[in-house]
Amino acid sequence: MSVAKTVGKLLAGTPERKAEADADLDLVQRVQEGDVAAFDLLIHKYRERIYSVVYNLTSNREDASDLTQETFIKAFQSINRFRGASSFFTWIYRIALNTTLTHLRKNRLRRFFSFERIVEEDHSGEWLDSLASGQQTEKSALVNELQEKLNEAFQKLSYKHRTVITLFEIDRLSHKEIAEITGCSEGTVRSRLHYAKQQLQSYLQEYLK
Template identity: 30%
Template sequence: MKDREIELIHKAQKGDSFAFEQLISSYDRQVLSLAYSIVGNSDDAQDIYQEALISAYKALPKFRMQSDFFTWLYRIAVNKAINFKRKKLQYQVESITKPDSDSYGSDHDLRISSSETPEEVTIQKEMKDIIEEAVLLLSTQERMAFVLCHQQGYKLHEAAELMDCTLGTVKSYLFRSREKLKVHLKPYMEN
C-alpha cells in the first residue's frame, strides 16, 4: 500500500469521513462496475455500491492492513452483490406464480460518433445488449472471473486474490465462461 493510502486509512479509522471519501474515490468506478457485472442492473448496482461503502466504513476500524485496501473493499462489494442476487433469486422463486414485470438491465450510454448511421448505432446497441445478456447467463463466479480479466483488465493472479480462490480456479472459470459465451454468441457471429 502507498503511504498516502495508509495515512488515509488511519484517519478514516479514527472517524474522519473526508479521509474515507478520499480513500474510496479512486475505486468508485471499479466497485460500481463489479456490482453491475454481477447483478446486471444499474439501479441495483448503485444500491449494492452504497451498501458496500457503508459496510466498509463501519468495518474500517477492524481493517488490519493484512491485505490491500482495494482487495478488502472489493470483497465487501462482491459479498454484497452475491447476497443481493441470492435474495432476488429467492424472491423470484417465491413469487413464481406472480412474475415480476421489471426488466433486467437498463439503457446504457452508447458513444455515438457523427459518422455512424442510425442502423449502425442500433446494431451496436443490440450487440451490446446480446453480449451483456450472455454474460449474465454465466454463473456468478464465471461472470466475476470474466469481467475482472476481460473487461477490467486484471491479471489472473489479481483476479484470484480478489475472488479469494486459486489461480487454477480462475483459469477454470475463464475457460468455462468463454465456452458458454461462444455457444451463446455463435448464431450472431456467423454473419
C-alpha cells in the first residue's frame, strides 16, 4: 500500500484515527513492558512516512535515511517516558522534526542535495504525458529538471514553512494534526501554508502556468 493510501486511510475519520492511536498505545505499552519486538511494528508502521517528511525537509536521501534512523533510536531510548499525553504518531513526528532541525542547523553551511527517484505510476491522462509528447527520454529529462527546481525552491523556504507544506501537501496531514505536531495554532498553520505556497509560486514562476 502506498504512503498516500495509508495516510488517506488513517485520516478517513476520527474514530479510525482514534483506533490507530489506541493500537499504537498498546504497542508502546508492550515495549514499555519489555517486548522490544513490538517496537519493530511501530518502526514498520511509520518509517516510510517519517522518511518522506525528513527527505522533503532536507532534499538529501542519505541524510533522510540517517535522520529517520536517529528518530527511531531516540524514540526507543525515550519510550519509557512516553505517557500517552499525545498520540505516538504526534510524538514521533515531533522527534523527527526536532532531529531534522538540529541537523540542518549544524550543517547549514554545507548542504548537498541528492534526490530520490520518481516512482513511475500510471501517467495516462496526466499533465506530464501531454508535456512530453510521448517521448520517454524527453519526459525523463523534463521530470528530472522539474524535480530539481522544485527541491531547490523547497529548500529556499524557511524551516517552519517547509515543515508545514511538507506535512500538508506531501504527507496529507490535516491542519489540526500539523498544529498538534508543531505546537502552534491551526490559524498559524493555515497562514504558514498560504505563505509557503505563495513563495513556491514565486520561486517557480517561470516553470508554472
